Amino acid sequence: MVKDNYKLIYQEVIDTARKCGRNPEDVTLIAVSKTKPLSDIEELIQIGVEDFGENKVQELTDKYEHVSKPVRFHLIGHLQTNKVKYVVDKACLIHSVDSIKLAKEIQKEAVKKNVIAEILIEVNVAKEDSKFGLSVDEVIPLVEEIAQYPNIHINGLMTIAPFVENPEENRKYFRTLKQLSLDIKSKNIDNVNMNVLSMGMTNDYKVAIEEGATMVRVGTAIFGARNYNL
Numbered sequence: 001m002v003k004d005n006y007k008l009i010y011q012e013v014i015d016t017a018r019k020c021g022r023n024p025e026d027v028t029l030i031a032v033s034k035t036k037p038l039s040d041i042e043e044l045i046q047i048g049v050e051d052f053g054e055n056k057v058q059e060l061t062d063k064y065e066h067v068s069k070p071v072r073f074h075l076i077g078h079l080q081t082n083k084v085k086y087v088v089d090k091a092c093l094i095h096s097v098d099s100i101k102l103a104k105e106i107q108k109e110a111v112k113k114n115v116i117a118e119i120l121i122e123v124n125v126a127k128e129d130s131k132f133g134l135s136v137d138e139v140i141p142l143v144e145e146i147a148q149y150p151n152i153h154i155n156g157l158m159t160i161a162p163f164v165e166n167p168e169e170n171r172k173y174f175r176t177l178k179q180l181s182l183d184i185k186s187k188n189i190d191n192v193n194m195n196v197l198s199m200g201m202t203n204d205y206k207v208a209i210e211e212g213a214t215m216v217r218v219g220t221a222i223f224g225a226r227n228y229n230l
């Protein structure tokens with residue numbers, strides 16, 4: 001059952017945080033419900049889960065409109081500029097901002113909807129060709145630019161680490177992202193905070209927590225394998 005899986009992972013998150021001397025309350029477990037039915041989300045809402053992750057705009061907005069109780073939907077997937085208008089007032093946090101062009105569109109649509117868009121900057125720390133996100137060197141200039149957009153609030157950084165057998169192989173990438181967030185924090189840029197580090201998935205969330213993750217995004221371990229051919 002999805003709720004039993006969730007409870008197990010939630011306990012693992014708490015135990016991992018405690019073991020490395022962190023406060024478990026500083027780590028949010030995001031249940032990544034992409035491709036999964038609303039009934040799975042409802043099962044978790046029943047036990048008080050409030051943070052869900054989706055990677056497609058259409059799926060996020062559909063679920064947003066149909067849940068029985070308001071919960072937070074995080075947009076964790078790549079965002080195309082032409083879809084910003086549908087999601088800017090529905091996602092609680094956009095984890096995947098990686099260009100000025102996208103930020104400009106978010107600013108424009110946030111004004112229209114009269115909201116402040118909460119965002120993270122996505123960093124492709126491992127430099128994988130297949131992934132979106134900025135290279136480490138590009139992050140500070142982009143943060144400094146977006147900091148000037150009045151309807152966007154930068155809350156931190158996000159990365160998707162490579163799929164590896166041994167999660168230890170990703171530790172260096174999580175460490176790099178944490179260091180980058182500290183470097184940015186030390187600049188004290190107005191309208192920017194670095195409170196959020198979104199990193200770690202089913203295979204590597206424990207290592208990510210040890211390296212400072214404040215949000216882990218777990219799908220498979222909670223909902224089971226995804227079938228993209230449905």
Ligand SMILES: *Cc1c(COP(=O)(O)O)cnc(C)c1O
Nearest residue numbers: 032055076201202217218219220
């Ligand atoms: C699908 C997805 C996840 C969850 O991955 P699992 O390995 O199933 O836990 C996390 N983050 C992002 C950005 C995703 O697209």
